[in-house]
Amino acid sequence: MARITLSDLKHSYMPNPTNDADWALKQLDVEWDDGGAYALLGPSGCGKTTLLNIISGLLIPSHGRVLFDDSDVTALAPEERKIAQVFQFPVVYDTMTVYDNLAFPLRNRGVTEDLVDVRVREVAEMTDLTAMLKNRASGLTADGKQKISLGRGLVRTDVNAILFDEPLTVIDPHLKFQLRLKLKELHHRVNNTMIYVTHDQTEALTFADKVVVMNVGEVVQIGTPEELFEVPHHTFVGHFIGSPGMNVLPCDIDNGAAHFAGQRVETANDADGVNGRKTEIGVRPEYVTFSDQGLDAQVIRVSDTGRFNVVETQCGGNRVNLLVGEGAEIPSETTKIAFNPERTRIYADGWLMGREASS
Amino acid sequence: MNKTVNHKAWFFVLPVLALVAFNAIVPLMTVVNYSVQESFGNNVFFWSGLTWFEEMLRSPRFHASLGRQLTFTFTILAIEIPLGVIIALAMPKKGIWVSVCLVLMAMPLLIPWNVVGAMWNIFALPEIGLLGKTLNSMGFDYNYTRQPGDAWFTLILMDVWHWTSLVVLLSYAGLVSIPDAYYQAAKIDGASSWAIFRYIQLPKMKRVLTIAVLLRFMDSFNIYTEPSVLTGGGPGNSTTLLSLDLVKIALGQFDLGPAAAMSLIYFLVILLFSWIFYTLMTRNEEQ
Numbered sequence: 001m002a003r004i005t006l007s008d009l010k011h012s013y014m015p016n017p018t019n020d021a022d023w024a025l026k027q028l029d030v031e032w033d034d035g036g037a038y039a040l041l042g043p044s045g046c047g048k049t050t051l052l053n054i055i056s057g058l059l060i061p062s063h064g065r066v067l068f069d070d071s072d073v074t075a076l077a078p079e080e081r082k083i084a085q086v087f088q089f090p091v092v093y094d095t096m097t098v099y100d101n102l103a104f105p106l107r108n109r110g111v112t113e114d115l116v117d118v119r120v121r122e123v124a125e126m127t128d129l130t131a132m133l134k135n136r137a138s139g140l141t142a143d144g145k146q147k148i149s150l151g152r153g154l155v156r157t158d159v160n161a162i163l164f165d166e167p168l169t170v171i172d173p174h175l176k177f178q179l180r181l182k183l184k185e186l187h188h189r190v191n192n193t194m195i196y197v198t199h200d201q202t203e204a205l206t207f208a209d210k211v212v213v214m215n216v217g218e219v220v221q222i223g224t225p226e227e228l229f230e231v232p233h234h235t236f237v238g239h240f241i242g243s244p245g246m247n248v249l250p251c252d253i254d255n256g257a258a259h260f261a262g263q264r265v266e267t268a269n270d271a272d273g274v275n276g277r278k279t280e281i282g283v284r285p286e287y288v289t290f291s292d293q294g295l296d297a298q299v300i301r302v303s304d305t306g307r308f309n310v311v312e313t314q315c316g317g318n319r320v321n322l323l324v325g326e327g328a329e330i331p332s333e334t335t336k337i338a339f340n341p342e343r344t345r346i347y348a349d350g351w352l353m354g355r356e357a358s359s
Numbered sequence: 360m361n362k363t364v365n366h367k368a369w370f371f372v373l374p375v376l377a378l379v380a381f382n383a384i385v386p387l388m389t390v391v392n393y394s395v396q397e398s399f400g401n402n403v404f405f406w407s408g409l410t411w412f413e414e415m416l417r418s419p420r421f422h423a424s425l426g427r428q429l430t431f432t433f434t435i436l437a438i439e440i441p442l443g444v445i446i447a448l449a450m451p452k453k454g455i456w457v458s459v460c461l462v463l464m465a466m467p468l469l470i471p472w473n474v475v476g477a478m479w480n481i482f483a484l485p486e487i488g489l490l491g492k493t494l495n496s497m498g499f500d501y502n503y504t505r506q507p508g509d510a511w512f513t514l515i516l517m518d519v520w521h522w523t524s525l526v527v528l529l530s531y532a533g534l535v536s537i538p539d540a541y542y543q544a545a546k547i548d549g550a551s552s553w554a555i556f557r558y559i560q561l562p563k564m565k566r567v568l569t570i571a572v573l574l575r576f577m578d579s580f581n582i583y584t585e586p587s588v589l590t591g592g593g594p595g596n597s598t599t600l601l602s603l604d605l606v607k608i609a610l611g612q613f614d615l616g617p618a619a620a621m622s623l624i625y626f627l628v629i630l631l632f633s634w635i636f637y638t639l640m641t642r643n644e645e646q
Contacts, residue, residue, distance in 0.1 A: 079549045108550050
């Protein structure tokens with residue numbers, strides 16, 4: 001168990017990186033508390049797996065340090081770091097039984113058979129593998145194999161952190177939900193630091209206490225699922241999290257206030273210090289409503305998602321989405337829409353204005 | 360599923376049947392025909408039942424060549440399979456050296472078999488061959504044309520040189536198909552190199568190794584050209600393997616009956632061993 005600190009971390013897969021694009025990871029300073037459940041969320045190719053491999057020691061960063069508690073482990077090999085990792089595709093030792101698979105990491109470390117037996121049975125019980133202990137691992141389904149991978153991490157008592165690299169990719173949809181719950185439950189039981197890499201927001205938000213959102217090699221925001229939803233620090237976060245994502249609309253700044261489609265828009269933050277950067281307002285579809293007063297808009301399309309309707313409108317030359325409850329009346333064609341001023345924010349060059357004050 | 364009944368489809372199979380008949384079934388049946396008949400020349404044949412088979416199975420000469428054949432085959436299998444796996448493990452997995460190694464490995468396989476025999480025949484000559492001369496100048500009394508032990512040594516060395524590559528290429532194909540995640544997981548699990556070999560690499564190579572063992576078994580059991588060119592079966596009969604002996608009986612002595620019976624026994628032995636190997640090596644897969 002340990003607190004994990006990434007200090008001034010950078011990584012490039014090239015020997016001599018010259019420009020920005022050569023870096024798979026740009027400047028990173030993150031601290032992960034002991035026993036926390038974290039998710040690394042971002043689109044494919046944003047550097048999540050690179051970061052995970054640096055933490056696990058499969059990759060040595062080109063720059064910066066990795067600390068477990070206060071000791072520098074940057075140069076240590078994976079087996080010396082005491083971490084466990086579950087990979088995207090299940091890794092099991094085909095010729096062994098489930099029992100031997102679970103016992104493998106302990107036997108490699110010279111643990112006595114008595115203790116191995118106790119630990120294996122305990123972990124098998126936690127991961128619902130007890131009934132299959134005698135079976136050959138190769139005969140299990142994908143979710144069973146992922147449980148074995150996870151179990152091999154859990155049997156060890158010395159594990160600092162368990163890392164997951166998109167572990168549910170090959171799992172059937174109806175089992176994903178169960179396995180996610182299982183992970184959550186296991187986290188509460190073993191109280192280990194868990195870091196979970198995914199590009200699926202649902203997985204990230206349901207699993208983690210804190211989500212680290214990444215984009216093109218950078219951490220954009222670290223926060224609880226609620227923070228990410230309510231106060232996105234970057235338009236990317238607003239757009240990436242939520243379905244549909246946040247409306248991001250170009251605006252002009254006049255006298256410290258935002259103007260969109262020729263009208264003044266009340267916002268939660270003010271625009272001090274914009275200094276000619278590109279400005280946008282961001283508002284989630286949940287906080288846009290039809291109203292008697294407001295911006296002129298045309299309803300273009302309504303999609304029924306079951307519990308609510310996503311209404312697509314055209315407003316001031318931009319597309320604005322609204323989320324309307326099932327059964328609510330939807331005006332036809334021309335109408336007016338209003339943004340909730342508490343939930344509407346100004347962004348400059350993608351970043352939230354006055355970020356320190358609001359968060 | 361319902362099977363469609365379409366008798367016209369048989370016409371499409373006919374050409375293949377004709378082809379197989381002419382290159383396999385008819386010759387094999389000719390052999391079966393010879394094996395149960397006696398001939399005294401002039402193309403006159405008499406029914407002789409299973410006498411040739413009985414005679415062959417009791418013949419000390421057949422026992423001796425079968426013994427030599429088994430010794431040869433199992434010796435080269437015991438050397439080529441582990442050696443091939445070791446070389447495959449040592450080969451690079453990335454970079455330009457991969458192609459270099461693969462081409463080097465494929466070279467011996469591309470050389471015609473009688474050329475291999477001729478090459479080694481000259482290479483090992485005690486007076487002028489590089490190998491023979493070197494060994495003799497190092498103080499070994501080496502002469503493969505006169506000493507049976509030396510003949511065997513040369514024969515096995517030649518086969519190892521010629522065919523280990525096949526095992527290497529097959530094993531290598533098995534090795535590179537293992538995803539990186541397995542090695543990473545093994546590292547994290549603290550596995551030793553031996554454990555990685557035993558629990559990851561070997562199981563993943565099992566299928567290709569089954570093929571390698573079967574191919575090497577069958578090919579080495581049938582080997583004719585190379586020993587024929589290298590030693591001609593000598594000195595004496597010391598390197599007369601089954602196929603060499605068979606050719607001597609069939610074409611040298613023109614004893615068609617015994618030769619035919621021997622061919623069939625030979626064929627059944629190969630079939631039996633192949634079946635045993637295959638069964639043993641795939642036994643665990645159904646569990």
